[in-house]
Amino acid sequence: MTIKRLISSLTQQENLNFLLTNRIPRAALTRFIGWFSKIEQPLIRDLSIACWRLFSDLDLSEARKTDFKSLHDCFTRELRPGLRPYDPDASIVASPCDAIIGAFGKIADTELFQIKGAPYSLLDLLGDPALVEAHRNGRFITLRLTSSMYHRFHAPYDCRIERVTFIHGDTWNVNPVTLKRIERLFCKNERAVLQTRLATGEALTLVPVAAILVASIQLHFLDRLLNAQTRGPTVFSCDADVRKGDELGWFEHGSTIIVLAPDHFEFCDNVSDSARIRAGEPLMRKSPA
Structure with missing residues (x-):
């Protein structure tokens, strides 16, 4: 692929990303996802997390628990103690x-x-x-x-x-x-x-x-x-x-x-x-x- 065609392809991907994630009813979709993510139903929870894994690099190996009540519970997960030590240097x-x-x-x-x-x-x-x-x-x-x-x-x-x-x-x-x-x-x-x-x-x-x-x-x-x-x-x-x-x-x-x-x-x-x-x-x- 030539450099010109590669740049064109990347630009098209960026345009599509922008359209799919911004040129939509942002506020309404945000409210819907806020409601949907809190549904505590095992099938909905499992399908939602599986879909999330499919489109991201989601790694739950550090999570404090692995049994989540909902998609929201997974989003806001805590980590196992000691995995994020804070630099003790006072400066x-x-x-x-x-x-x-x-x-x-x-x-x-x-x-x-x-x-x-x-x-x-x-x-x-x-x-x-x-x-x-x-x-x-x-x-x-x-x-x-x-x-x-x-x-x-x-x-x-x-x-x-x-x-x-x-x-x-x-x-x-x-x-x-x-x-x-x-x-x-x-x-x-x-x-x-x-x-x-x-x-x-x-x-x-x-x-x-x-x-x-x-x-x-x-x-x-x-x-x-x-x-x-x-x-x-x-x-x-x-x-x-x-x-x-x-x-x-x-x-x-x-x-x-x-x-x-x-x-x-x-x-x-x-x-x-x-x-x-x-x-x-x-x-x-x-x-x-």
Whole structure:
């Protein structure tokens, strides 16, 4: 196959992927899957998980249990104890989740990017001018969870969670194909902004971004599900002290977490574009200075 034909074939595959996962009633399908996945009927459960295996690299060998009540129970599975040890180095910010590393780097004043050449602003992402100032010229990294990954996420550092802001939005797919085509995608999708503060007073912010078939984020310290049906206040004051590795919550499918840190944090040597990282592995290192 010539290079020209190969490029044409790849482009057609990307176009088909985009159409099948985005040019559909995203919100309605997400609500349906949310309902369907919770059906506790053995035949439906087994067929759903079998179909999921067919179209992904789902591996349940690390799961704490192998007998699931439903597809949702399998999505939000826990792992056997000890499989995700968190780096004990006090200078290390660990990955909060299993993921594929996407865009990362230095925030240019208040601008970051979802892929090369596709910028977006901190204010559009966070909606809070004060928090924008805390991360001006800082560091960011994008962690994408695929559908088959472990979907729970954990505290990347010893910190205090001070506030959670839930922002209503769309449910675009967050895969690379869609990131190329939809500008400011992370600023359009539903997301939660978790404001945390380290013992030294520095801001460390996590932004779990929901996506198609997901749009539900469960946080233990709020004891409520955040999704399109969330009504009433969307800003929650918190006072939760967590230790590195403590479970914070989970997605109900795959999605993305954006981590924002101050400018004196540097990326660890294992951080590279499209690399796979596991929860607990080094992500950033705090400079001694």
